[in-house]
Every structure is written in C-alpha cells, then in structure tokens.
Amino acid sequence: MKKIQMVDLQGQYAKIKDVVDPSIEEVMNSAAFINGPKVHQFQKNLENYLGVKHVIPCANGTDALQIAMMGLGLKPGDEVITADFTFAATVEVIALLQLTPVLVDVDPITFNIDVDAIRKAITPKTKAIVPVHLFGLPADMDAILEIAKEHNLYVIEDNAQAIGASYTHKNGSKTKAGALGDVASTSFFPSKNLGCYGDGGAIFTNNDDLAHTIRGIVNHGMYKRYHHDVVGVNSRLDSIQAAVLDAKLPHLDAYNTARRNAAKKYNEAFKNHPNITTPTGLETNDGEDCHVFHQYTLNLKNVDRDALVVHLQENNIPCGVYYPIPLHKQKAYKDERYNEDDFKVTNQLVSSVISLPMHTELDDEQIEFITSTVLSFINAN
Numbered sequence: 001m002k003k004i005q006m007v008d009l010q011g012q013y014a015k016i017k018d019v020v021d022p023s024i025e026e027v028m029n030s031a032a033f034i035n036g037p038k039v040h041q042f043q044k045n046l047e048n049y050l051g052v053k054h055v056i057p058c059a060n061g062t063d064a065l066q067i068a069m070m071g072l073g074l075k076p077g078d079e080v081i082t083a084d085f086t087f088a089a090t091v092e093v094i095a096l097l098q099l100t101p102v103l104v105d106v107d108p109i110t111f112n113i114d115v116d117a118i119r120k121a122i123t124p125k126t127k128a129i130v131p132v133h134l135f136g137l138p139a140d141m142d143a144i145l146e147i148a149k150e151h152n153l154y155v156i157e158d159n160a161q162a163i164g165a166s167y168t169h170k171n172g173s174k175t176k177a178g179a180l181g182d183v184a185s186t187s188f189f190p191s192k193n194l195g196c197y198g199d200g201g202a203i204f205t206n207n208d209d210l211a212h213t214i215r216g217i218v219n220h221g222m223y224k225r226y227h228h229d230v231v232g233v234n235s236r237l238d239s240i241q242a243a244v245l246d247a248k249l250p251h252l253d254a255y256n257t258a259r260r261n262a263a264k265k266y267n268e269a270f271k272n273h274p275n276i277t278t279p280t281g282l283e284t285n286d287g288e289d290c291h292v293f294h295q296y297t298l299n300l301k302n303v304d305r306d307a308l309v310v311h312l313q314e315n316n317i318p319c320g321v322y323y324p325i326p327l328h329k330q331k332a333y334k335d336e337r338y339n340e341d342d343f344k345v346t347n348q349l350v351s352s353v354i355s356l357p358m359h360t361e362l363d364d365e366q367i368e369f370i371t372s373t374v375l376s377f378i379n380a381n
C-alpha cells in the first residue's frame, strides 16, 4: 500500500507535471514575474469558472479577507459577526483592522455558522457577516443573505475551503460558493482544493465599484501610477503561482469529484455506526457538487478522540483535529462579553471531531485500511 498522507501533493503533481512545468517555464522565459500575462489569464479563467464578474488576485487568503473588509470601508468599532469554529485567519483580520469581532456558535450537523445565533448577535453597530464555508460545505446562504438584507449588512464569504462548491438556493437554482455575498475571499495555499506551489489568494465580487476600489487597495492604494488615493497594501499573486493555478484550474472539478468519491466510501464504511456522525452533503438531493470536502470530518460520540488520534498515528495514518480550541477561548480573541452558554456546539465539537486523510489521490486500499483501523479502535473501546 502507498504511504498514507493527509494531503498528497506529490502524487497530484506527478500527474499534471507535463502541463504545470511548461506553464512555469513560460513565465521564466518571459521574466514577467509580477502582474504578468499569466496572472491576467488565470483571473479571466477563474471569473468564467465561478460566474463572477471580478476576480482580484492577491498574495494569500488572509490578505484577501483583510482587503475585502478594507474595500467595504469598514471602520474601527464596526461589529463583524463570524463563526467561533473556523481557522483563526477569519477573526484575525477583523481584529487587525480594529473592527470588533463577534464570534457566534455553529450548527452541530453542518459545522457552519448558526443562523439563529447571527440574528441574536446583531446590534446597531453590526456592519457585516462573515460566513465561512467550512470544510468545503457552503453555509446557509439564503438565510444569511436574507438577514443581511433585513439589517443592511455586508456579507463577506470566506471561501478558502470551498472553491468549486455549488450552493443550491431554496428555489433550486445554483450559484458557486464565492459568488453569493457582496464579496468573497479565497486561498490558494497548497493544500486547499485549488492550491498553488506557494502562497496565493483572491477576492471575488460582482460589484464594479467595489472591484475598482479593491484593485487599488492591493496595489498601495494607487489608481493612477504614483497617485495614492487611499491607504493600501502590497498584496500580489506572483506570475509563477498564477501559471500553476491556471494549469490546475481545468482539473478542479475532477479534483473535487475525487474528494467526494473518497468521502462517499468513508461514509459507506461508517454508515449507521452509533458512535459516528458522518458529514452531511452527500445524501441530500442538492446535486453532486454541494460539498467539496476540503476536509472529511467525523463527529464522534462516547469515543476518546485523542486516544484515537494516537492509535491512528501508531498505524501510520495521519489525521487532523480542526479545530482544537474555540476561537472565543483563544488568548488573542477572548472577550468578557462572551457567555459560555452561547457556544455549546463549538465547545463540544473541539473535543469530538477528527479529520481523516482527504485528497485527490486516495485509493480504495488506503481508504479500506483507514476505515477499518478507525472502526476496530472504536468497536474495541
């Protein structure tokens, strides 16, 4: 059996080397390393793929979030509601811009931001909601967009984990995750569903004025060379990374299908087990692309999760705990206004979730070994 990895980037590269290498070489030969034609080409291709009017590439997914918030003109003291159960980047940029993060609980089944908790957290100072499409499953966007409209709030999608996923609206129509809110951010970190070979990110919007504002912000606040109209940042996607991404974009749907197929096999093996809740997003009639499985995460009941982690490691099966500490309990983001009763789900999930290997190169033999190792541990303890 091939060595099991959490993410197999080498295996994936070996299969696309013949398209990626010439694409990189083209950049090397042109020496257009910054804002070269490859960046523009990738931007256009991603706009077409997502069905979004503007993609603005930038240096990473954390910058993308920050720049989206700067572009909307959010001001110190404005309250921004986001999920307690996510990667810290989301809350980090809110705090960095001196906005006030308001963390709220998540749904126990989807792990995404709890819509009722959003409603409860709204105050006259609330200016924006940042849903995170966690682990590859879009948040409950119809409800979130409705709340935003009612209270005149911006919606900033953190789409770092769900590129290529489709959201199915109540009326049955579909929109790609990242094309739903006022603005969205994504990350091309190597392990993401569309990853480059270094750092990268992008901002998406259908709003022409906002796109113009953001294009200046990513480039030192310049709209005309050496005229600095606003305080900006330096955040660029370099041409070599754009070359990698443009070569990989045509494979994204197949990559996401491979992830879903692996998830189906996992789900089948764990089906109806009294101690295991498998991820949602496969059994529903939402179509074939509503969950793109950035992570495959189980929620365990009456299982010593940490002992299972050790057991898997002993069997050379890597796994992850995303995320082990609720953000509202992190030193940097504690706030005396928080009430533990408002975080029941997150407080539970941090000790009961486990993410199994998930990538485009998993084979049946590996999945069978992983699932049988998990099951034999749980059934014996």
Ligand SMILES: *Cc1c(COP(=O)(O)O)cnc(C)c1O
Pocket (backbone or CB within 6 Å): 060, 061, 062, 063, 086, 087, 089, 090, 132, 158, 160, 161, 186, 187, 188, 189, 199, 200, 201
């Ligand atoms: C990866 C990630 C980010 C940050 O992306 P970087 O490119 O690493 O800066 C932000 N939010 C979420 C939910 C992520 O998973």
